[in-house]
Amino acid sequence: MKTIWITVILLVIVLAGSFVLYYFTSIQYGALQDNLAKMGKAVEREDWEGARREAARLRELWRRCDAFWTPIMDHRQVDRLDESLTRTLHVVEQRQKESALLEIAVARRIMRRVKDAQLPSLQNIF
Secondary structure (H helix, E strand, O other): OHHHHHHHHHHHHHHHHHHHHHHHHHHHHHHHHHHHHHHHHHHHOOOHHHHHHHHHHHHHHHHHHHHHHOOOOOHHHHHHHHHHHHHHHHHHHOOOHHHHHHHHHHHHHHHHHHHHHOOOOHHHHO
16 A cells, blocks of 8 residues: 555656646746747848847847756757757848748747647657
């Protein structure tokens, strides 16, 4: 009977930890998505100064997210997102409207996949 209780308690701890990590991941995901959306709107308007400000915010947000996400997530996914954000920042700095909009869309899609992979579900376990 004692073994069953220990197993149940460990399972509850693991599930609670998964939901807490998913919650924090969702908050960071939302901040990154909002930033990319603002950057995309600035690029569409060809407001390069606004896009540059959003790029600076994105660098800081990503620095914090990367530090939190790298230890708990699949490194390949985080690396793909890092590469995509690096390309996004570069094309925004180069003021290449079409390329910037494309890279922003790609970064948002990869980010969504990374977040969805953290959802505590049977699909992600097996």
